[in-house]
Amino acid sequence: MSGSHGNHDPAAVRAAISEAILAAIPGAAVSVEGGGGHYAIEVVSEVFEGKGMLDSQRLVYGAIAPLLKGDDAPVHAVDTLRTRAR
Amino acid sequence: MAISEALAAHLHGLLSANRVVLFMKGTRLAPTCGFSSQVVNLLDRYLDDYATVDVVADPALREALREHSEWPTFPQLYVDGRFHGGAEIVAAMDESGELTALLGSGPRAPRPPAIRLDEAAAGAIADIGRTVPGAVVRLEISSGFHHELYFGDAQPDDVVAESRGVFVHMDAASARRAEGMSIARVEGAGGAGFRIDNPNEPARVKQLEPDALAALMRSERAPRLVDVRTPAEREIARLDGDEGLLDPALEHALLALDRATPLAFYCHHGVRSLRAAEHFRELGFREVYNLAGGIDAWSREVDPDLPRY
Numbered sequence: 166m167s168g169s170h171g172n173h174d175p176a177a178v179r180a181a182i183s184e185a186i187l188a189a190i191p192g193a194a195v196s197v198e199g200g201g202g203h204y205a206i207e208v209v210s211e212v213f214e215g216k217g218m219l220d221s222q223r224l225v226y227g228a229i230a231p232l233l234k235g236d237d238a239p240v241h242a243v244d245t246l247r248t249r250a251r
Numbered sequence: 252m253a254i255s256e257a258l259a260a261h262l263h264g265l266l267s268a269n270r271v272v273l274f275m276k277g278t279r280l281a282p283t284c285g286f287s288s289q290v291v292n293l294l295d296r297y298l299d300d301y302a303t304v305d306v307v308a309d310p311a312l313r314e315a316l317r318e319h320s321e322w323p324t325f326p327q328l329y330v331d332g333r334f335h336g337g338a339e340i341v342a343a344m345d346e347s348g349e350l351t352a353l354l355g356s357g358p359r360a361p362r363p364p365a366i367r368l369d370e371a372a373a374g375a376i377a378d379i380g381r382t383v384p385g386a387v388v389r390l391e392i393s394s395g396f397h398h399e400l401y402f403g404d405a406q407p408d409d410v411v412a413e414s415r416g417v418f419v420h421m422d423a424a425s426a427r428r429a430e431g432m433s434i435a436r437v438e439g440a441g442g443a444g445f446r447i448d449n450p451n452e453p454a455r456v457k458q459l460e461p462d463a464l465a466a467l468m469r470s471e472r473a474p475r476l477v478d479v480r481t482p483a484e485r486e487i488a489r490l491d492g493d494e495g496l497l498d499p500a501l502e503h504a505l506l507a508l509d510r511a512t513p514l515a516f517y518c519h520h521g522v523r524s525l526r527a528a529e530h531f532r533e534l535g536f537r538e539v540y541n542l543a544g545g546i547d548a549w550s551r552e553v554d555p556d557l558p559r560y
Binding site for chain 2: 218219222223226227229230233234242243245
Protein backbone atom coordinates (compact mmCIF):
# COMPACT_ATOMS: atom_id res chain seq x y z
CA MET A 166 0.00 0.00 0.00
CA SER A 167 1.13 3.62 -0.17
CA GLY A 168 4.16 4.63 1.85
CA SER A 169 3.85 6.95 4.79
CA HIS A 170 5.80 10.17 4.80
CA GLY A 171 5.89 10.54 8.54
CA ASN A 172 8.87 8.25 9.12
CA HIS A 173 11.54 10.88 8.55
CA ASP A 174 12.83 13.34 11.12
CA PRO A 175 11.98 16.85 9.75
CA ALA A 176 15.16 18.47 11.11
CA ALA A 177 17.34 15.79 9.49
CA VAL A 178 15.47 16.13 6.19
CA ARG A 179 15.83 19.94 6.24
CA ALA A 180 19.57 19.53 6.82
CA ALA A 181 19.83 16.97 4.01
CA ILE A 182 18.01 19.31 1.60
CA SER A 183 20.32 22.19 2.55
CA GLU A 184 23.42 20.07 2.17
CA ALA A 185 22.37 18.72 -1.24
CA ILE A 186 21.71 22.22 -2.57
CA LEU A 187 24.99 23.61 -1.22
CA ALA A 188 26.89 20.74 -2.84
CA ALA A 189 25.40 21.70 -6.23
CA ILE A 190 25.43 25.49 -5.76
CA PRO A 191 28.40 26.33 -3.50
CA GLY A 192 28.09 29.57 -1.57
CA ALA A 193 24.29 29.80 -1.94
CA ALA A 194 22.16 31.10 0.92
CA VAL A 195 19.65 28.29 1.54
CA SER A 196 16.63 28.33 3.83
CA VAL A 197 14.38 25.31 4.29
CA GLU A 198 11.14 25.17 6.24
CA GLY A 199 8.54 22.46 6.75
CA GLY A 200 8.22 18.81 7.74
CA GLY A 201 6.01 15.79 7.26
CA GLY A 202 7.14 15.37 3.67
CA HIS A 203 6.26 18.94 2.64
CA TYR A 204 8.94 21.60 2.41
CA ALA A 205 9.38 25.24 1.38
CA ILE A 206 12.79 26.16 0.03
CA GLU A 207 14.45 29.48 -0.74
CA VAL A 208 17.82 29.70 -2.45
CA VAL A 209 19.79 32.89 -3.14
CA SER A 210 22.79 32.63 -5.43
CA GLU A 211 24.34 34.58 -8.30
CA VAL A 212 24.17 31.45 -10.50
CA PHE A 213 20.49 32.35 -11.07
CA GLU A 214 21.51 35.66 -12.67
CA GLY A 215 19.98 35.81 -16.15
CA LYS A 216 18.28 32.42 -15.77
CA GLY A 217 14.50 31.94 -16.10
CA MET A 218 12.29 30.36 -13.44
CA LEU A 219 12.34 26.95 -15.15
CA ASP A 220 16.14 26.69 -15.39
CA SER A 221 16.70 28.15 -11.93
CA GLN A 222 14.27 25.73 -10.27
CA ARG A 223 15.62 22.83 -12.32
CA LEU A 224 19.06 23.48 -10.86
CA VAL A 225 17.66 23.15 -7.32
CA TYR A 226 15.40 20.22 -8.15
CA GLY A 227 18.34 18.46 -9.79
CA ALA A 228 20.31 18.82 -6.56
CA ILE A 229 17.56 17.38 -4.35
CA ALA A 230 16.20 14.79 -6.83
CA PRO A 231 17.53 11.81 -4.80
CA LEU A 232 15.48 12.98 -1.79
CA LEU A 233 12.29 13.01 -3.88
CA LYS A 234 12.71 9.56 -5.38
CA GLY A 235 10.69 6.46 -4.51
CA ASP A 236 7.43 5.74 -2.71
CA ASP A 237 8.81 6.45 0.75
CA ALA A 238 10.89 9.48 -0.22
CA PRO A 239 11.79 11.83 2.67
CA VAL A 240 10.49 14.74 0.57
CA HIS A 241 6.98 14.17 -0.78
CA ALA A 242 6.41 17.65 -2.15
CA VAL A 243 8.16 20.99 -2.41
CA ASP A 244 5.27 23.35 -1.72
CA THR A 245 7.17 26.48 -2.67
CA LEU A 246 10.56 26.91 -4.22
CA ARG A 247 11.97 30.41 -4.58
CA THR A 248 15.21 31.19 -6.35
CA ARG A 249 16.72 34.67 -6.40
CA ALA A 250 19.98 36.01 -7.77
CA ARG A 251 20.43 38.34 -4.81
CA MET B 252 18.34 4.89 -15.06
CA ALA B 253 18.02 5.26 -18.82
CA ILE B 254 14.54 5.34 -20.33
CA SER B 255 13.71 2.15 -22.22
CA GLU B 256 13.12 2.45 -25.96
CA ALA B 257 9.49 1.41 -25.63
CA LEU B 258 8.85 4.10 -23.00
CA ALA B 259 10.66 6.75 -25.02
CA ALA B 260 8.49 5.85 -28.03
CA HIS B 261 5.33 5.98 -25.89
CA LEU B 262 6.28 9.42 -24.53
CA HIS B 263 7.19 10.69 -28.00
CA GLY B 264 3.81 9.43 -29.29
CA LEU B 265 1.92 11.26 -26.54
CA LEU B 266 3.79 14.50 -27.14
CA SER B 267 3.45 14.48 -30.91
CA ALA B 268 -0.24 13.52 -30.91
CA ASN B 269 -1.20 16.36 -28.55
CA ARG B 270 -0.09 19.96 -28.66
CA VAL B 271 -0.77 20.46 -24.93
CA VAL B 272 -0.24 17.58 -22.49
CA LEU B 273 -0.51 17.79 -18.71
CA PHE B 274 1.11 14.92 -16.85
CA MET B 275 -0.74 14.92 -13.54
CA LYS B 276 -2.03 12.95 -10.56
CA GLY B 277 -5.57 11.79 -11.28
CA THR B 278 -7.66 12.87 -14.26
CA ARG B 279 -8.82 16.20 -15.65
CA LEU B 280 -12.23 15.85 -13.99
CA ALA B 281 -11.01 14.05 -10.88
CA PRO B 282 -7.55 15.28 -9.89
CA THR B 283 -6.12 13.56 -6.81
CA CYS B 284 -3.61 16.23 -5.79
CA GLY B 285 -4.01 19.95 -5.07
CA PHE B 286 -1.23 21.06 -7.41
CA SER B 287 -2.64 19.05 -10.32
CA SER B 288 -6.10 20.43 -9.59
CA GLN B 289 -4.74 23.97 -9.61
CA VAL B 290 -3.16 23.59 -13.07
CA VAL B 291 -6.27 21.91 -14.52
CA ASN B 292 -8.40 24.80 -13.23
CA LEU B 293 -6.07 27.25 -14.97
CA LEU B 294 -5.77 25.39 -18.27
CA ASP B 295 -9.54 24.88 -18.42
CA ARG B 296 -9.96 28.64 -18.57
CA TYR B 297 -7.75 28.80 -21.65
CA LEU B 298 -8.48 25.64 -23.61
CA ASP B 299 -11.39 23.29 -24.38
CA ASP B 300 -9.18 20.46 -25.50
CA TYR B 301 -5.91 19.29 -24.11
CA ALA B 302 -4.61 15.91 -23.07
CA THR B 303 -3.99 14.76 -19.52
CA VAL B 304 -2.09 11.65 -18.47
CA ASP B 305 -2.45 10.15 -14.99
CA VAL B 306 1.10 9.35 -13.88
CA VAL B 307 -0.08 7.59 -10.71
CA ALA B 308 -1.60 4.91 -12.93
CA ASP B 309 1.68 4.48 -14.83
CA PRO B 310 4.71 4.36 -12.50
CA ALA B 311 7.17 3.58 -15.30
CA LEU B 312 6.09 6.63 -17.31
CA ARG B 313 6.26 8.72 -14.13
CA GLU B 314 9.92 7.78 -13.60
CA ALA B 315 10.70 8.32 -17.30
CA LEU B 316 9.22 11.82 -17.17
CA ARG B 317 11.25 12.77 -14.12
CA GLU B 318 14.36 11.99 -16.18
CA HIS B 319 13.10 13.49 -19.42
CA SER B 320 11.92 16.79 -17.91
CA GLU B 321 14.75 16.94 -15.36
CA TRP B 322 11.95 17.79 -12.94
CA PRO B 323 11.05 15.56 -9.98
CA THR B 324 7.45 16.58 -9.22
CA PHE B 325 4.02 16.56 -10.88
CA PRO B 326 2.08 18.08 -12.55
CA GLN B 327 4.28 18.77 -15.59
CA LEU B 328 3.03 20.86 -18.50
CA TYR B 329 4.24 20.15 -22.03
CA VAL B 330 3.37 22.39 -24.96
CA ASP B 331 4.57 21.60 -28.51
CA GLY B 332 6.71 18.77 -27.16
CA ARG B 333 8.58 21.00 -24.70
CA PHE B 334 8.44 20.98 -20.91
CA HIS B 335 7.38 24.34 -19.46
CA GLY B 336 7.09 23.79 -15.72
CA GLY B 337 4.96 22.70 -12.79
CA ALA B 338 2.12 24.27 -10.84
CA GLU B 339 4.07 27.27 -9.58
CA ILE B 340 5.53 28.22 -12.96
CA VAL B 341 2.20 27.79 -14.75
CA ALA B 342 0.54 30.06 -12.15
CA ALA B 343 3.28 32.68 -12.67
CA MET B 344 2.81 32.44 -16.47
CA ASP B 345 -0.93 32.98 -16.00
CA GLU B 346 -0.27 36.10 -13.91
CA SER B 347 2.25 37.54 -16.36
CA GLY B 348 0.24 36.82 -19.50
CA GLU B 349 2.90 34.44 -20.86
CA LEU B 350 0.42 31.58 -20.79
CA THR B 351 -1.76 33.34 -23.37
CA ALA B 352 1.23 33.62 -25.69
CA LEU B 353 2.28 30.02 -25.09
CA LEU B 354 -1.17 28.47 -25.60
CA GLY B 355 -2.20 30.82 -28.38
CA SER B 356 -5.46 31.88 -26.74
CA GLY B 357 -6.41 33.85 -23.67
CA PRO B 358 -8.60 32.96 -20.69
CA ARG B 359 -12.36 32.96 -21.25
CA ALA B 360 -15.46 32.71 -19.11
CA PRO B 361 -16.50 29.06 -18.64
CA ARG B 362 -19.52 27.76 -20.57
CA PRO B 363 -22.50 26.70 -18.47
CA PRO B 364 -22.93 22.91 -18.50
CA ALA B 365 -26.07 21.23 -19.85
CA ILE B 366 -27.96 19.87 -16.85
CA ARG B 367 -31.43 18.35 -16.63
CA LEU B 368 -33.91 18.63 -13.76
CA ASP B 369 -37.07 16.55 -13.77
CA GLU B 370 -40.33 18.38 -13.25
CA ALA B 371 -40.70 17.35 -9.61
CA ALA B 372 -37.13 18.39 -8.78
CA ALA B 373 -37.56 21.79 -10.46
CA GLY B 374 -40.84 22.31 -8.58
CA ALA B 375 -39.36 21.33 -5.23
CA ILE B 376 -36.33 23.59 -5.66
CA ALA B 377 -38.56 26.52 -6.65
CA ASP B 378 -40.76 25.87 -3.59
CA ILE B 379 -37.79 25.84 -1.20
CA GLY B 380 -36.34 28.88 -2.96
CA ARG B 381 -39.43 30.94 -2.10
CA THR B 382 -38.75 30.33 1.62
CA VAL B 383 -35.16 31.63 1.45
CA PRO B 384 -35.34 35.03 -0.26
CA GLY B 385 -32.07 36.28 -1.75
CA ALA B 386 -30.50 32.82 -1.80
CA VAL B 387 -29.66 30.87 -4.96
CA VAL B 388 -29.45 27.12 -5.38
CA ARG B 389 -25.82 26.02 -5.51
CA LEU B 390 -24.26 22.78 -6.66
CA GLU B 391 -20.78 21.74 -5.61
CA ILE B 392 -19.05 18.69 -7.05
CA SER B 393 -15.73 17.82 -5.40
CA SER B 394 -12.80 16.20 -7.23
CA GLY B 395 -13.91 12.93 -5.59
CA PHE B 396 -17.40 13.48 -7.10
CA HIS B 397 -19.16 14.15 -3.85
CA HIS B 398 -22.25 16.23 -4.76
CA GLU B 399 -23.80 18.93 -2.60
CA LEU B 400 -26.98 20.79 -3.49
CA TYR B 401 -27.89 23.67 -1.17
CA PHE B 402 -29.15 27.25 -0.98
CA GLY B 403 -26.52 29.95 -0.52
CA ASP B 404 -25.22 33.27 -1.80
CA ALA B 405 -24.45 33.95 -5.45
CA GLN B 406 -20.71 34.47 -6.12
CA PRO B 407 -19.23 36.78 -8.77
CA ASP B 408 -17.38 33.97 -10.60
CA ASP B 409 -20.35 31.58 -10.60
CA VAL B 410 -21.21 29.60 -13.69
CA VAL B 411 -24.99 29.42 -13.95
CA ALA B 412 -26.80 26.54 -15.64
CA GLU B 413 -30.54 26.55 -16.31
CA SER B 414 -33.12 23.79 -16.53
CA ARG B 415 -36.94 24.15 -16.37
CA GLY B 416 -36.60 27.74 -15.22
CA VAL B 417 -34.34 26.86 -12.28
CA PHE B 418 -30.92 28.55 -12.21
CA VAL B 419 -28.20 26.45 -10.59
CA HIS B 420 -25.01 28.24 -9.50
CA MET B 421 -21.62 26.46 -9.53
CA ASP B 422 -17.94 27.28 -9.32
CA ALA B 423 -15.96 26.66 -12.51
CA ALA B 424 -14.55 23.28 -11.45
CA SER B 425 -17.99 21.98 -10.41
CA ALA B 426 -19.45 23.25 -13.70
CA ARG B 427 -16.99 21.14 -15.72
CA ARG B 428 -17.89 18.06 -13.68
CA ALA B 429 -21.64 18.71 -14.13
CA GLU B 430 -21.86 18.43 -17.94
CA GLY B 431 -24.75 16.10 -18.81
CA MET B 432 -25.89 15.43 -15.24
CA SER B 433 -29.49 15.09 -14.13
CA ILE B 434 -31.31 15.81 -10.87
CA ALA B 435 -34.51 13.94 -10.02
CA ARG B 436 -36.90 14.17 -7.09
CA VAL B 437 -37.20 10.84 -5.29
CA GLU B 438 -39.54 9.78 -2.51
CA GLY B 439 -38.72 6.86 -0.28
CA ALA B 440 -39.52 5.46 3.13
CA GLY B 441 -37.13 7.94 4.76
CA GLY B 442 -38.76 10.99 3.13
CA ALA B 443 -38.12 12.93 -0.07
CA GLY B 444 -34.79 13.90 -1.54
CA PHE B 445 -32.90 14.45 -4.77
CA ARG B 446 -31.15 11.82 -6.84
CA ILE B 447 -28.18 13.01 -8.84
CA ASP B 448 -26.94 11.06 -11.84
CA ASN B 449 -23.62 12.24 -13.16
CA PRO B 450 -22.15 10.55 -16.25
CA ASN B 451 -18.71 12.03 -15.47
CA GLU B 452 -18.42 10.24 -12.17
CA PRO B 453 -15.54 7.75 -12.22
CA ALA B 454 -16.33 4.07 -11.73
CA ARG B 455 -16.72 3.03 -8.11
CA VAL B 456 -15.66 -0.19 -6.49
CA LYS B 457 -18.49 -2.66 -7.06
CA GLN B 458 -19.68 -4.68 -4.06
CA LEU B 459 -20.41 -8.29 -4.97
CA GLU B 460 -22.41 -10.76 -2.90
CA PRO B 461 -20.68 -14.17 -2.62
CA ASP B 462 -22.90 -15.91 -5.21
CA ALA B 463 -22.39 -13.06 -7.69
CA LEU B 464 -18.61 -13.26 -7.28
CA ALA B 465 -18.74 -17.06 -7.61
CA ALA B 466 -20.61 -16.69 -10.90
CA LEU B 467 -18.19 -14.02 -12.11
CA MET B 468 -15.20 -16.25 -11.25
CA ARG B 469 -16.60 -18.93 -13.57
CA SER B 470 -17.15 -16.48 -16.45
CA GLU B 471 -14.78 -15.34 -19.19
CA ARG B 472 -14.31 -12.00 -17.42
CA ALA B 473 -13.09 -13.66 -14.20
CA PRO B 474 -11.26 -11.06 -12.10
CA ARG B 475 -7.87 -11.63 -10.49
CA LEU B 476 -8.86 -12.45 -6.93
CA VAL B 477 -6.63 -11.07 -4.16
CA ASP B 478 -6.56 -11.98 -0.45
CA VAL B 479 -5.75 -8.98 1.78
CA ARG B 480 -5.77 -10.84 5.12
CA THR B 481 -2.85 -12.00 7.26
CA PRO B 482 -0.89 -15.24 6.68
CA ALA B 483 -2.39 -16.68 9.91
CA GLU B 484 -5.94 -16.14 8.63
CA ARG B 485 -5.01 -17.64 5.28
CA GLU B 486 -3.86 -20.81 7.09
CA ILE B 487 -7.43 -21.30 8.32
CA ALA B 488 -9.30 -20.78 5.07
CA ARG B 489 -8.79 -19.37 1.60
CA LEU B 490 -10.67 -19.09 -1.68
CA ASP B 491 -9.75 -21.33 -4.61
CA GLY B 492 -8.26 -19.70 -7.65
CA ASP B 493 -6.97 -16.55 -5.96
CA GLU B 494 -3.61 -14.88 -6.56
CA GLY B 495 -2.52 -15.18 -2.95
CA LEU B 496 -1.86 -12.63 -0.23
CA LEU B 497 -1.41 -8.97 -1.15
CA ASP B 498 2.30 -8.67 -0.32
CA PRO B 499 4.66 -6.13 -1.96
CA ALA B 500 5.60 -8.63 -4.70
CA LEU B 501 1.96 -9.24 -5.67
CA GLU B 502 1.17 -5.51 -5.52
CA HIS B 503 4.11 -4.89 -7.86
CA ALA B 504 2.87 -7.58 -10.26
CA LEU B 505 -0.70 -6.18 -10.21
CA LEU B 506 0.51 -2.66 -10.93
CA ALA B 507 2.22 -3.92 -14.08
CA LEU B 508 -1.15 -5.13 -15.45
CA ASP B 509 -3.29 -3.36 -18.01
CA ARG B 510 -5.77 -1.09 -16.14
CA ALA B 511 -8.69 -2.83 -17.86
CA THR B 512 -7.87 -6.06 -15.98
CA PRO B 513 -10.71 -6.83 -13.55
CA LEU B 514 -9.59 -7.19 -9.93
CA ALA B 515 -11.49 -8.53 -6.91
CA PHE B 516 -10.47 -8.31 -3.26
CA TYR B 517 -11.52 -10.23 -0.18
CA CYS B 518 -10.80 -10.34 3.54
CA HIS B 519 -12.64 -11.72 6.58
CA HIS B 520 -15.69 -9.43 6.57
CA GLY B 521 -15.17 -7.15 3.57
CA VAL B 522 -13.87 -4.00 5.27
CA ARG B 523 -10.08 -4.27 4.83
CA SER B 524 -10.59 -5.50 1.27
CA LEU B 525 -12.76 -2.49 0.42
CA ARG B 526 -9.87 -0.20 1.38
CA ALA B 527 -7.49 -2.19 -0.83
CA ALA B 528 -10.04 -2.14 -3.67
CA GLU B 529 -10.39 1.66 -3.42
CA HIS B 530 -6.60 1.96 -3.48
CA PHE B 531 -6.34 0.04 -6.77
CA ARG B 532 -9.27 1.96 -8.28
CA GLU B 533 -7.45 5.20 -7.48
CA LEU B 534 -4.41 3.80 -9.27
CA GLY B 535 -6.48 3.63 -12.44
CA PHE B 536 -8.03 0.14 -12.47
CA ARG B 537 -11.45 0.54 -14.02
CA GLU B 538 -13.15 -2.68 -12.95
CA VAL B 539 -12.64 -3.40 -9.26
CA TYR B 540 -14.79 -5.64 -7.07
CA ASN B 541 -15.04 -6.24 -3.35
CA LEU B 542 -16.46 -9.40 -1.81
CA ALA B 543 -19.27 -8.06 0.40
CA GLY B 544 -19.22 -9.79 3.78
CA GLY B 545 -15.82 -11.34 3.06
CA ILE B 546 -14.82 -14.98 3.20
CA ASP B 547 -17.15 -15.37 6.17
CA ALA B 548 -20.18 -14.69 3.95
CA TRP B 549 -18.70 -17.01 1.32
CA SER B 550 -18.60 -19.85 3.90
CA ARG B 551 -22.22 -19.24 4.80
CA GLU B 552 -23.61 -18.80 1.29
CA VAL B 553 -21.38 -20.54 -1.26
CA ASP B 554 -19.14 -23.15 0.36
CA PRO B 555 -20.27 -24.48 3.78
CA ASP B 556 -17.16 -26.72 3.89
CA LEU B 557 -14.91 -23.69 4.22
CA PRO B 558 -14.01 -23.27 7.91
CA ARG B 559 -15.28 -20.11 9.62
CA TYR B 560 -13.26 -18.30 12.24
